[in-house]
Amino acid sequence: MIKKIFSGVQPTGNLHLGNYLGAIKNFVDLNNDSNNECVFCVVDLHAITVKQNPRELKSNIQETVATFIASGIDPKRSIIFNQSGVPAHAEGAWILSCVARTGWLNRMTQFKEKAGKDKEKASVGLYSYPVLMAADILLYDATHVPVGDDQKQHLELSRDIAHKFNTDYGLDFFPLPEPVMNNNTRIMSLRDGNKKMSKSDSSSYSRILMTDSNDDIRTKIKKSKTDSMKMPNDELSLDGRPEISNLLNIFSAVSKESKELVIKKFAGKEISEFKSDLTDILIDLIEPISSEIKKLIDDKGFLNKVLQDGANKAKSISAVTISEIHDLMGLKS
Ligand code: AMP
Ligand code: TRP
Numbered sequence: 096m097i098k099k100i101f102s103g104v105q106p107t108g109n110l111h112l113g114n115y116l117g118a119i120k121n122f123v124d125l126n127n128d129s130n131n132e133c134v135f136c137v138v139d140l141h142a143i144t145v146k147q148n149p150r151e152l153k154s155n156i157q158e159t160v161a162t163f164i165a166s167g168i169d170p171k172r173s174i175i176f177n178q179s180g181v182p183a184h185a186e187g188a189w190i191l192s193c194v195a196r197t198g199w200l201n202r203m204t205q206f207k208e209k210a211g212k213d214k215e216k217a218s219v220g221l222y223s224y225p226v227l228m229a230a231d232i233l234l235y236d237a238t239h240v241p242v243g244d245d246q247k248q249h250l251e252l253s254r255d256i257a258h259k260f261n262t263d264y265g266l267d268f269f270p271l272p273e274p275v276m277n278n279n280t281r282i283m284s285l286r287d288g289n290k291k292m293s294k295s296d297s298s299s300y301s302r303i304l305m306t307d308s309n310d311d312i313r314t315k316i317k318k319s320k321t322d323s324m325k326m327p328n329d330e331l332s333l334d335g336r337p338e339i340s341n342l343l344n345i346f347s348a349v350s351k352e353s354k355e356l357v358i359k360k361f362a363g364k365e366i367s368e369f370k371s372d373l374t375d376i377l378i379d380l381i382e383p384i385s386s387e388i389k390k391l392i393d394d395k396g397f398l399n400k401v402l403q404d405g406a407n408k409a410k411s412i413s414a415v416t417i418s419e420i421h422d423l424m425g426l427k428s
Pocket of ligand 2: 104240
């Protein structure tokens, strides 16, 4: 059976190892399976829910597309486009905002985190952000959505919206989208094992970027927070050692070996020895991607063509969904 895949990444710069291991690596695997129809979107309309510098936004859109392609997403196989290039997303979001209930949105933890103490000053867009995400997914009848752990609640909301629409209009119109997650849906900061690795952390040492040089990677792993003990002998002795646990998770994800095996390999060894091996496999992973990103960024003509072709394909799919929604809701004369 054909699976319809949709996912999005915000063009807010600083794409890091967490984005790669938690989401983009899954996109690549899904892209490589010929049973799937994949749509990957650079969600620039989501990015503007907080203030953006227009020049930086433009270059971050290009960098995000370059990272998709450099990581292995093939624009001939998957649709790659940016959200603002397809007006159906904004229209879909409005229509679905009339289906979603404010009580549902009030429970969204990401809004609470991002709005901080002064909720009154947050944009209306930041509040209705998950409705736009639902529109993204539902316009393409997506059945599977690869995301990191932090997007689980938003995806559940998309299912609730799809279900209510189906109930209100008496049809199995929208499929209920399911999350696709691997074991790496929560890569943590290199400075604090209890905090997610994030684009917006004030310390650049907290994250490894997909554009980092080999020296950057070496320094960041060397400086990454650990403790003064030796490497653990088993999973149980990782209790209370979140930073080492995170580095082991990263090692396991990058080497594709189970965490159990990685623990065994380094049991009782010095942390510095483990860090040195971790640095080597990270460089092997990131060096080719980072140099491809740099090459692609210099070929703006190519990147713009990918976005333009993708937007044309996305427009024709989403226009059909919008027209059917109009019909169902009585919006057509
Ligand atoms: P964003 O940068 O917020 O648009 O996120 C893009 C994708 O990366 C989403 O699917 C996130 O869930 C995922 N992601 C972001 N940070 C992490 C992290 N630290 N660990 C794993 N996945 C992440
Ligand atoms: N909200 C997601 C994030 O911050 C990005 C996103 C927007 C998305 N639309 C989507 C993810 C649709 C999956 C499907 O990471």
